[in-house]
Amino acid sequence: MLSSRLKNVTPSVTVAISSKVKEMKSNRINVINLSIGEPDFTIPEKAKEYGKKSLDDNKTKYDLVAGILELREAICEKLNKENEISYTPDQIVLSSGAKNSITNTILAVTDPGDEILLPLPYWVSYSEIIKITNAIPIEVPTKKENNFKVTKSDLAKVVTDKTKMIVITNPSNPTGAVYTRDELMEIAEFCLEKGIYIIADEIYEKIRFNDSFVSIASLSENIKNITITINGFAKSVAMTGMRLGYTASNTEIAKAMSTIQSHIVSHPSLTSQYIGLGALRECEEDMNHMVQTYKKRCELITKRLDKIKNISYVEPSGAFYIFIDLSKVKEKYKYKNSFSVEFCQNFLEEEKVAVVPGEAFGIDEYIRISYACHEDEFLEGINRLEKYINKFI
Ligand SMILES: Cc1ncc(COP(=O)(O)O)c(C=O)c1O
Structure with missing residues (x-):
């Protein structure tokens, strides 16, 4: 018997989506992953040097x-x-x-x-x-x-x-x-x-x-x-x-x-x-560079989303996510239990794009898109989102 403290605890939805994406990729399915809350940059070299030196100095x-x-x-x-x-x-x-x-x-x-x-x-x-x-x-x-x-x-x-x-x-x-x-x-x-x-x-x-x-x-x-x-x-x-x-x-x-x-x-x-x-x-400069890149991406993604009818989003001022309101799609969409979970599952199956259901954040009419990836990738993901949404409205 497991502890009762786990009674209502569910595994992370975002981790589950990432696992599904990995599985699809290992089956050679080309998936656009806009679900991940992880920077696409690598650790700045000067920071890594500190870690390497600490090992050489046996700080272990x-x-x-x-x-x-x-x-x-x-x-x-x-x-x-x-x-x-x-x-x-x-x-x-x-x-x-x-x-x-x-x-x-x-x-x-x-x-x-x-x-x-x-x-x-x-x-x-x-x-x-x-x-x-x-x-x-x-x-x-x-x-x-x-x-x-x-x-x-x-x-x-x-x-x-x-x-x-x-x-x-x-x-x-x-x-x-x-x-x-x-x-x-x-x-x-x-x-x-x-x-x-x-x-x-x-x-x-x-x-x-x-x-x-x-x-x-x-x-x-x-x-x-x-x-x-x-x-x-x-x-x-x-x-x-x-x-x-x-x-x-x-x-x-x-x-x-x-x-x-x-x-x-x-x-x-x-x-x-x-x-x-x-x-x-x-690494102040490296961090500033990353932020400027996210800012540029944010401008690109919001400009593109502005061209899609029947959706809206919360204007982001930071982080690397965009929270998109699909309540108009929800009105027309056929689902059994959770609109956003089923929408995201079907969108992944049909258009090969992974995004996170709003239900994971407590609001079911929304989806979350991460732009911590190359602009070609998120812009293609948004093209497919527009195409998918248009099937229902
Ligand atoms: C708001 C917020 N807090 C904390 C974390 C977790 O950060 P860490 O990877 O350092 O545990 C995340 C990761 O997605 C987050 O979005």
Whole structure:
């Protein structure tokens, strides 16, 4: 018998789609994969050098649970310079990816039965991590007119005396929307008033297309104290497989996370940490180049989508996704249970293009397209989407 904590946990939809794509490719079927949340760049050379040198120097033994001091210092410097938040190295805990950091945070702060608010649409893994930790995910409806950004009045409708945390993903996966300072201030003040912790998932923070990004923890000292900022190296430096993420939080929470981590994984891979250190110290230009490429792709893809009738999308200001509204297609489409899941399955079978169903993010009339791939690929994918949609409208 398996643990009851797994009762309602489902495997990642995006990972399932990627497996299907791999299977099709191994059968020599030419698939366009627009489902993946992974940069198509490689780790910058200067960062790799740090990893290679650490191996040559035999930095391969057990080390500090929270991560090597140089990297925690470099992260503090980055947060200070780029995000205007002042942290000390004892408030930074490195982990094996942002997923791991989110799990550490929830384990450190919640008790079984505590409620965690997830503004819709939300990244697939939050709800499942929350269930695994025996907390309860609570979906928060948001409005399309507000680009699905949650507001104080949305929150006021769902808060109970069990509410312990909220997750704010900024920039958002799946919409690419970015919150303004005023929007964040309103949410954060509400959380302060109600005694709710904020998980500020800022993993896409570098990938934004204008300069107005604000970190929640920078809003005030009190807000910083209730905020656990999640960040990592997967998206900004194309280090997905190196599994390196981190939290910045108050010292009490950081210590609690270190205690948990010390018993579960000890610390993230040392080689990955040195590569991350190289990235922060030497690779600003490489990261800027990646962001400029995503920005150009975003312009291309939105221009192309604007030419397709009967669909709309959330205007992205960051990340590398576009969340497309297919509610007009849904009205005409024949499906049994979930429109977006069946649409995506059939679209993959018939047009050989993989995209992610909106249902994976809690909103069924949408699909998510990733443009973390060559423009020829996503433009061809959109051509096929237009052709496929036109069969039904
Ligand atoms: C919003 C968000 N947070 C966290 C992660 C996970 O990052 P990592 O690969 O560092 O675990 C992802 C990955 O897709 C994501 O989209």
